[in-house]
Amino acid sequence: MPLRLAAPCVLLLIGSTPLLAQPDASESAGAVEALRAALDENRGMPADLAGEPFARVPLTREDAATARGLIWQAHEARIRRDRAGELEARVIEDGDLTMPFSYSTFGEEPEGGRGLYISMHGGGNAPARVNDRQWENQKRLYEVGEGIYLAPRAPTNTWNLWHEPHIDRMFGRLIETLIVLEGVDPDRVYLLGYSAGGDGVYQLAPRMADRWAAAAMMAGHPNGVSLRSLRNVPFALQVGGDDSAYDRNTVGREYGDRLDALREEDPGGYEHLVKIYEGKGHWMDREDAVALPWMAGFTRDPIPSKVVWEQVGTPHGRSYWLAVPPEDARLGSLVVATRGGQTIEVAEAEGVSTLLVRLDDRMVDLDRPVRVEHRGEALYEGIAPRTIGTLLETLVGRGDPGLLFDAEVSVALPDAG
Structure with a gap:
């Protein structure tokens, strides 16, 4: 059951299922302050900021909300600085x-x-x-x-x-x-x-x-x-x-x-x-x-309860709260997934070996374990840590506050075509 773990973290074993402990409040606050300092120093959002050590530290709900606000403010400042000319032209x-x-x-x-x-x-x-x-x-x-x-x-x-x-x-x-x-x-x-x-x-x-x-x-x-x-x-x-x-x-x-x-x-x-x-x-x-x-008469729901994602025309790396690694973004692949309560069910999967499930507190309670399953089998069950890195990664290339997520679980899909 592979998962991109934010570090540091503590593992608790219940039966054979690993559960991640709650984030350390002091380390979480320190990560947010490090983010604030990095943004102030760089006056923007460097492309490699998601690789900084503080970006992998698990965050509390409150600190994740603060980090989200800081990241969006920095993004807005960069867009205003870099894009005004092309909009005027x-x-x-x-x-x-x-x-x-x-x-x-x-x-x-x-x-x-x-x-x-x-x-x-x-x-x-x-x-x-x-x-x-x-x-x-x-x-x-x-x-x-x-x-x-x-x-x-x-x-x-x-x-x-x-x-x-x-x-x-x-x-x-x-x-x-x-x-x-x-x-x-x-x-x-x-x-x-x-x-x-x-x-x-x-x-x-x-x-x-x-x-x-x-x-x-x-x-x-x-x-x-x-x-x-x-x-x-x-x-x-x-x-x-x-x-x-x-x-x-x-x-x-x-x-x-x-x-x-x-x-x-x-x-x-x-x-x-x-x-x-x-x-x-x-x-x-x-x-x-x-x-x-x-x-x-319609508005978008950025976190729909069901996503049908079939790659056509030009492959993409993400759709709503689902994503794949770059090498898995290929035409003809299909993922059908639903969410309810603390459970994500991958109902169909074709041509995808690794699926990234993006999460935030609009969708689940990230202070409690989440379960990702396929055909009744648990692919992952545990805490999905909120991190600055995931917030940054889901912002890059989208600039869409509705598609900004705090946590990401990576699961291997069996029998991928």
């Missing part, structure tokens, strides 16, 4: 690629922060001027009652504009920046797109599922993607009944049926809205705009 860079974007703000800002609607244009494998026109159209295509409506310009002019690997990185960075600099509520980030942009929604919604409160696909094609990871992402699918190019209408109906079947099998998930506009072709005369207020 309205351009995201990734290597040699650039993604210009435009955004407008609607309504009064709610107490919890603004909604964010990322709206992807159509076009595809065409001259740049064609995709430029599509981008200009997308800027004006929809309005929202409240929130930031943001239209990016795809970095390339390829057929798969919105589902190449750099899009995941660019959208992640954009969301991370807007949470801090524009007061975006990370639980109210929405994805939508038309035509080739709809293709992108089919792809990005499942593979970045833990980012979205809801998603809306307009007049796109799924290119065979699986929708299983949409368990916690309400999904709108709209297509013209006469939109026969690439069989969009036929495939749209088929995917609507798939969503119905997923919902019937798992009534707690797979919320969806499917509209086939009979008599309409590729252009739906803006009737598809009904998806925006529909999406606005």
